Amino acid sequence: MLVHHLYSGGKDSSLAAWMLTRLGYDVELVTVTFGLLDNWRFAKETAERLGFEHRVLKLPAEVLERAMEMAINDGHPNNAIQLIHERALEALASFPEVERVSDGTRRDDRVPFLDLPKARSLEDRFNVAYIRPLLGIGYKTIRELTERLFIVEIRESEELQKADYEAELRLLLRENGIDPLEIFPKRHHQSRVLGWKSL
Amino acid sequence: MLVHHLYSGGKDSSLAAWMLTRLGYDVELVTVTFGLLDNWRFAKETAERLGFEHRVLKLPAEVLERAMEMAINDGHPNNAIQLIHERALEALASFPEVERVSDGTRRDDRVPFLDLPKARSLEDRFNVAYIRPLLGIGYKTIRELTERLFIVEIRESEELQKADYEAELRLLLRENGIDPLEIFPKRHHQSRVLGWKSL
Numbered sequence: 001m002l003v004h005h006l007y008s009g010g011k012d013s014s015l016a017a018w019m020l021t022r023l024g025y026d027v028e029l030v031t032v033t034f035g036l037l038d039n040w041r042f043a044k045e046t047a048e049r050l051g052f053e054h055r056v057l058k059l060p061a062e063v064l065e066r067a068m069e070m071a072i073n074d075g076h077p078n079n080a081i082q083l084i085h086e087r088a089l090e091a092l093a094s095f096p097e098v099e100r101v102s103d104g105t106r107r108d109d110r111v112p113f114l115d116l117p118k119a120r121s122l123e124d125r126f127n128v129a130y131i132r133p134l135l136g137i138g139y140k141t142i143r144e145l146t147e148r149l150f151i152v153e154i155r156e157s158e159e160l161q162k163a164d165y166e167a168e169l170r171l172l173l174r175e176n177g178i179d180p181l182e183i184f185p186k187r188h189h190q191s192r193v194l195g196w197k198s199l
Numbered sequence: 200m201l202v203h204h205l206y207s208g209g210k211d212s213s214l215a216a217w218m219l220t221r222l223g224y225d226v227e228l229v230t231v232t233f234g235l236l237d238n239w240r241f242a243k244e245t246a247e248r249l250g251f252e253h254r255v256l257k258l259p260a261e262v263l264e265r266a267m268e269m270a271i272n273d274g275h276p277n278n279a280i281q282l283i284h285e286r287a288l289e290a291l292a293s294f295p296e297v298e299r300v301s302d303g304t305r306r307d308d309r310v311p312f313l314d315l316p317k318a319r320s321l322e323d324r325f326n327v328a329y330i331r332p333l334l335g336i337g338y339k340t341i342r343e344l345t346e347r348l349f350i351v352e353i354r355e356s357e358e359l360q361k362a363d364y365e366a367e368l369r370l371l372l373r374e375n376g377i378d379p380l381e382i383f384p385k386r387h388h389q390s391r392v393l394g395w396k397s398l
Binding site for chain 1: 336
C-alpha cells in the first residue's frame with residue numbers, strides 16, 4: 001500500500017509521513033518545484049535523514065504565475081498558496097500509478113486546505129484516496145508527537161532553507177518588482193527537521 | 200500518553216482505537232450509557248476481544264430526554280445524536296485525569312461531528328486534546344484498513360447488538376408512544392467487529 005505524500009521537509013509534513021508509516025503504508029515523499037529555485041533539496045535532504053524515498057515533481061510555471069497574480073490582487077498570499085496546493089495534489093494524483101495521495105495539512109490551518117467537497121472531488125476525479133493524517137489532531141497533539149519524534153532546529157526566518165511554495169512565489173514577486181514583504185506576513189522563526197530523536 | 204476514546208464496538212471506533220495505539224498512545228475505551236439498556240456490554244465484549252481497557256460512562260437521563268424531544272420535533276435523529284455526542288465528549292473531558300479525548304467520527308459523516316470552533320471550544324473549556332483519527336481519511340481508506348485488520352460480521356439490522364446512542368434513543372421513543380421508524384432512516388445491515396484478523 002503505497003502513499004505519495006506531498007513533502008516540504010517541515011515538521012508537519014514529516015509528522016504526517018511518520019503517521020502514514022505507522023498505519024502500515026509505504027510512503028514516497030514528493031516535493032513540488034516550479035524550477036525557479038532548487039530549494040527542494042532541503043526537503044530531499046530531510047527525507048534522506050528520515051529514511052524515506054523522495055522524488056521531485058515539477059509543476060508548470062503558469063501555475064506559479066497565476067498564483068502570483070492572485071497574491072498581488074488579494075494583497076495576501078492565501079489564495080495563491082491554496083491554488084498551488086490544489087494543483088500539486090492534482091498533478092500528483094494524475095499519475096496512473098498513484099492510488100493514494102497525502103499531505104501534512106492541519107486542522108487549524110486556513111490554507112492550504114481542501115474542504116469536504118473539494119477533497120471528495122479530488123478523490124473522484126482522479127480515483128485516488130486522499131489522506132490527511134494531521135486533520136484529526138490539534139496543535140497540542142502535533143506538538144506532543146513532534147517533540148517525541150524529531151530533532152528540530154529553530155532559527156530566524158531564512159526562506160530558502162525550506163522547500164515550501166512560498167520561496168518560489170516570493171522570488172517571482174521580486175522578479176516582477178514587488179516586495180514580498182508587502183504580501184506575506186512577517187514570520188519570526190522557521191523550524192527544520194534534522195532527524196529522528198531515536199530510531 | 201493515555202487517550203480516553205469514545206467507543207461503540209463498531210468498525211469506525213475500533214479502527215480509530217487501533218490508529219491511536221499505532222501513534223504510541225495508551226488507549227482506554229469508554230462506552231456511554233444512559234442506564235436504560237445494557238447494550239454497552241457489546242462494546243465491552245469487543246473491547247476485550249481486541250485487548251483494550253474498557254469502562255462505561257453513565258450520562259444523565261435528562262440528556263437522552265432532551266435528545267428525544269429534538270428528534271421528535273425535527274422528525275429525524277441528526278440533532279439528537281449530535282447533542283448526545285457532544286455531551287458524551289464533555290462528560291469524558293471533564294474528569295480531572297483525562298488529558299486526551301478521542302472518537303471515531305468520520306470525515307464523510309454529517310453527525311455526529313464537531314466543526315472547528317466546537318472542537319477548539321471542547322479543547323479550551325476542558326483543557327484537553329481532542330483527537331479524531333478518522334477525520335483525515337475517506338471511506339476508501341477506512342475500508343482498506345478495516346478489511347486488513349478486523350474480522351467483521353455483517354448481519355441484518357438488530358439494533359441491540361450495538362452499543363451506539365441509537366438503541367437507547369429508540370427505546371425511549373417507544374416508551375413515549377412514538378415509533379422510531381418514523382424518525383430513524385431504515386438501515387439494512389449492521390456490522391460488528393469480532394476480533395483481529397491477525398495479531
